[in-house]
Amino acid sequence: MDKIFELIEKEKQRQQNSLMMIPSENYTYPEVLEAVGSILMQKYAEGYPGRRYYQGNEIVDEIEELARNRALKAFNLDPEKFHANVQAHSGSEANLGVYNALLNAGDKIMSMYLPDGGHLSHGWRMGDKKTTFVSKMFEVEFYKVNPETRLFDYEQIEKQALVFRPKLIISGGTAYPREIDYKRMSEIAKKVGAYYLADVAHEAGLIAAGVCQSPFEYADIVTMTTHKTLRGPRGAIIICKKELGQQLDMAIMPGLQGGPHLHSIAGIAVALEKTKTDEFLNYAKQTVKNAQKLSEILVKGGLDVVSLGTDKHLIVVDLRDKEQSGWFTAWAMEKAGIIMNRNTVPNETASPFYPSGIRLGTPALTVRGMREGEMEQIGKWILEVIDIVGKQSVSAEAEERKVDLKKFMSEIEGNQRLKEIKQMVEKLCGKFPIYEK
Ligand SMILES: Cc1ncc(COP(=O)(O)O)c(C=O)c1O
Known part of the structure; x- marks a missing residue:
């Protein structure tokens, strides 16, 4: 078999076993x-x-x-x-x-x-x-x-x-x-x-x-x-x-x-x-409800959610009061099976590559059938990962930064709690299969 098809199969498993929370991504039909x-x-x-x-x-x-x-x-x-x-x-x-x-x-x-x-x-x-x-x-x-x-x-x-x-x-x-x-x-x-x-x-x-x-x-x-x-x-x-x-x-x-x-x-x-089906209408309504539930959990957990919530499918979090850069957070989330992206935020003071925030969304989770209950659980994991990352701001000095980033990556690779969360994420994903076997 062409290596490409092996890789497509692996990517399919990755999409099945992780939480796809990049707001511009979705599962199609x-x-x-x-x-x-x-x-x-x-x-x-x-x-x-x-x-x-x-x-x-x-x-x-x-x-x-x-x-x-x-x-x-x-x-x-x-x-x-x-x-x-x-x-x-x-x-x-x-x-x-x-x-x-x-x-x-x-x-x-x-x-x-x-x-x-x-x-x-x-x-x-x-x-x-x-x-x-x-x-x-x-x-x-x-x-x-x-x-x-x-x-x-x-x-x-x-x-x-x-x-x-x-x-x-x-x-x-x-x-x-x-x-x-x-x-x-x-x-x-x-x-x-x-x-x-x-x-x-x-x-x-x-x-x-x-x-x-x-x-x-x-x-x-x-x-x-x-x-x-x-x-x-x-x-x-x-x-x-x-x-x-x-x-x-x-x-x-x-x-x-x-x-x-x-x-x-x-x-x-x-x-x-x-888009004319009841299934689509329910998905759209639930996507927004899920995003609102998730942002409520994040706000309660002390995060600076931009505009304190959302009217849509996406949430932006400014991490500066946690003295954390989105680069570190997004990588730690990935190690825990939660896929989101680092993002710039209003009044940004950092560079687009090492921005001050994260951006996350609910369309793909909603397509899988996840609802408010799952959002509560996922919100708790997100807060926990942010705590694990702790204070991690990006130093302006490029050489120094390289060392910081490498050290951080090896630390999160070995972090036991991130591994445990990843296992729980996989278990949750197993309850919401996206592809038939
Ligand atoms: C507001 C907006 N416009 C345009 C685009 C560009 O779309 P594409 O990636 O298909 O070029 C995007 C993609 O993220 C977007 O969010």
């Missing part, structure tokens, strides 16, 4: 895996249904048409008023497609500050160094959350927009645990004559289920990934007002990409159809 692994992968079909540059498209046209229609249906949108594009290969490319549709090189974008929870595809620079293509192509300015509340400060965003005069305002990010006021953001955009893009990569599934607020009435364009709370394959959907539809399609193909990944589009269509 067997039918999605089947569609994505299908012969559709073999077809080239540059263009759009009914208007392709290749022959032999009668079936794939139907598939892409179904995916586009289901995208609108999933969010209860009128096909007379809205348009969906399902071809962007990823969330980042969906955003690039939007910029390509609406902006010219050098135009101004205003988006959320990355360390506060924004996303790289909304532009980023490190000091003078323009790290992303978006920042090289456009003039990007960032808005920050209020340093006290760690929430969006709409008055401040408005003031900044009035001075900066962007052509595009973006909301959305990777680590903002609260609802965004889409209406307010659209009013700010209108006031300065900007387009408004709501990137709901994280929340898409929760919006489809009606558990989180919907941006469609307010935003000119909405982008989302399909593999997070939506439970589909890797990919993206862009939905815009009908009048921008043709411009958007052209911006993706031929503007940005070649052939659509029809296997992914088929998988997206399958996942979208599932």
Whole structure:
């Protein structure tokens, strides 16, 4: 057997036996895996249904048409008023497609500050160094959350927009645990004559289920990934007002990409159809309930949970008052079978590689059937791991840091209690099998 398949089997076991708490990860459906692994992968079909540059498209046209229609249906949108594009290969490319549709090189974008929870595809620079293509192509300015509340400060965003005069305002990010006021953001955009893009990569599934607020009435364009709370394959959907539809399609193909990944589009269509089931609705509701229960346990346990809770599937914890860096915490959690990621936090004082916080989420645990009772148990383990890690801040001195990190890794490798928690985690996971044997 090819080594790759042995490794896939090992990865499957890892996903079965650990707690998948990275909020952007999820378990998809067997039918999605089947569609994505299908012969559709073999077809080239540059263009759009009914208007392709290749022959032999009668079936794939139907598939892409179904995916586009289901995208609108999933969010209860009128096909007379809205348009969906399902071809962007990823969330980042969906955003690039939007910029390509609406902006010219050098135009101004205003988006959320990355360390506060924004996303790289909304532009980023490190000091003078323009790290992303978006920042090289456009003039990007960032808005920050209020340093006290760690929430969006709409008055401040408005003031900044009035001075900066962007052509595009973006909301959305990777680590903002609260609802965004889409209406307010659209009013700010209108006031300065900007387009408004709501990137709901994280929340898409929760919006489809009606558990989180919907941006469609307010935003000119909405982008989302399909593999997070939506439970589909890797990919993206862009939905815009009908009048921008043709411009958007052209911006993706031929503007940005070649052939659509029809296997992914088929998988997206399958996942979208599932959003209309009771099972999906229950999953979405329970995902939020689980996240709220977990954040309650963490707050009670003395952690600085950003904004003291969550409206969604994700929680951000600032570890600075524990004198702990997210790097250490995330590694110790992994040794205990709890997979989350280190993350920057509002008012960040450290570097993105050794940030001050952690980010954790509940979609994948919820798909497995875990509920509030399990969240209580998992919350206790998380608090215990944080206690085991103790005071571990990252020293600024690079050489010294290397030594610190190595020493820490060997200590946690040998930590008996982390091993015990890992065993308990595996036992819990065994009660919630994700794959049939
Ligand atoms: C808000 C937001 N936008 C865009 C993306 C990019 O998605 P992808 O990783 O598919 O490029 C992400 C991914 O985490 C995201 O959270």
